[in-house]
Amino acid sequence: MRFAIIPVLFFLVFFSYGDAYDPLDPTGNITIKWDIMSWTPDGYVAMVTMNNFQMYRHIMTPGWTLGWTWAKKEVIWSMVGAQTTEQGDCSKFKGNIPHCCKKSPTVVDLLPGVPYNQQIQNCCKGGVLAAWGQDPTASVSAFQVSVGLAGTSNKTVKLPKNFTLLGPGPGYTCGRAKVVPPTTFLTADLRRKTQALMTWNLTCTYSQFIASKHPSCCVSFSSFYNDTITSCPSCACGCENKHKCIKSDSKLLSVVGVNTPRKDNSPLLRCTHHMCPVRVHWHVKINYKEYWRVKVTITNFNYRMNYTNWALVVQHPNLNNVTQVFSFDYKPLIPYGSINDTGMFYGMKFFNDILMEAGPFGNLQSEVLLQKDQNTFSLKQGWAFPRKVYFNGDECKLPPPDAYPFLPNSARQNIFGFSTVIYSIIILLIGFW
């Protein structure tokens, strides 16, 4: 009976995600706000601010790309703190030539270190946006745009349409821009408030199923009580590119430039049976009387990627009682206010916040000490292994339940205990609600 319910639940939970819904970060989104700061003879000057409100999903280098379609014949006279990738056809302009005349401009951030006169606050980070849960101060990006051939009052300005966001790859879907009450700003001395002349905003949400058809990471397990290592499922991240992978002893690896990232970020993977760029290994290491200890290892199999500001999210019922996390930073995530079973692990700044390219340094390790709740703790039925794992905001493929290392002589059936069923129901109800 229980076994009949679980696939149905999983199916439904799966569907709620397809809709860009992440049960571990239900309000996660990127908000884009346009504040008109002044009117010009033929348009306006706006500050555009992007806030990454996702707890554990950041935008890595080469950064975001923002696009939209103008509602009328608008042009961009100039930009500060960002630029369009193409100017387009500005041939009908004499004298002053606009920065961009395209109907659908594509905007990218400037790189750090551009001259001061091209900078503006929160700009010029090469499009990198930190996750909100990791570094809220670095989760904002901004630029200024001066728009011409536009309306010059809040009655005649038409909002841009069809916003698109790459972060840096596909996965984000943006909603429509809506006019909202004007943003207010405090002056530097905090003694005066000013306000935007007009404000609109929109949100973009992420869906892994839009981003790619395969997972981008997988999970393997082992334990002190069973010698078997449960490896990642075969082809967990798709085997289409199996012929392009590189063996770890290949001579190609000594060729100069083999690690140079490609413009489209296409990976160069080490050959593995799972073909994932990242593997997370969860080892149940020690069972003390009142505590137990887990070792977590993250391994990079991509020769062309250093993962900066990586974040690992784990869901396990005992995370409400994390006593100590060694060598990683840890933060509980409590998306529903009461269920404290999810947390994020991330690197310590300047120590291990970069997961280096595949090779001898391409792995990171941590140990986690958890205090047992004697009522729930168990080594049976795979209880000691995580329910969900995400790396950089993408859910990792777990081994099938019947492959978990199990206690000698323990009953094998019913890997997913009753509490998991209850939990799934709760998540499901919240999801629908």
Ligand SMILES: *[C@@H]1O[C@H](CO)[C@@H](O)[C@H](O)[C@H]1NC(C)=O
């Ligand atoms: C976007 O995230 C913010 C901050 O978490 C939240 O207040 C807002 O409701 C979210 N918006 C949507 C449309 O989910």
Ligand SMILES: *[C@@H]1O[C@H](CO)[C@@H](O)[C@H](O)[C@H]1NC(C)=O
């Ligand atoms: C436009 O500005 C006027 C006066 O400042 C204000 O009353 C009105 O609500 C604004 N309309 C919009 C759409 O913002």
Ligand SMILES: *[C@@H]1O[C@H](CO)[C@@H](O)[C@H](O)[C@H]1NC(C)=O
């Ligand atoms: C916006 O996108 C929709 C669907 O992608 C398309 O039908 C529509 O023509 C686009 N509008 C503009 C102004 O480009």
Ligand SMILES: *[C@@H]1O[C@H](CO)[C@@H](O)[C@H](O)[C@H]1NC(C)=O
């Ligand atoms: C837009 O701004 C309004 C007012 O500041 C805010 O209440 C709303 O949540 C924002 N909407 C989105 C989609 O971010």
Ligand SMILES: *[C@@H]1O[C@H](CO)[C@@H](O)[C@H](O)[C@H]1NC(C)=O
């Ligand atoms: C990763 O970082 C190291 C050290 O900064 C650098 O030498 C290497 O080229 C980088 N690799 C990639 C793939 O960017």
Ligand SMILES: *[C@@H]1O[C@H](CO)[C@@H](O)[C@H](O)[C@H]1NC(C)=O
């Ligand atoms: C959640 O669990 C952590 C330990 O993992 C604890 O420090 C934190 O106080 C708990 N938060 C709540 C709201 O229960």
Ligand SMILES: *[C@@H]1O[C@H](CO)[C@@H](O)[C@H](O)[C@H]1NC(C)=O
């Ligand atoms: C942690 O475990 C101890 C022992 O079972 C328990 O008393 C305590 O309430 C737990 N803490 C949390 C936050 O659940």
Ligand SMILES: *[C@@H]1O[C@H](CO)[C@@H](O)[C@H](O)[C@H]1NC(C)=O
């Ligand atoms: C260890 O777990 C595996 C399943 O992953 C099982 O086949 C094996 O029999 C277990 N070993 C022992 C000694 O029970």
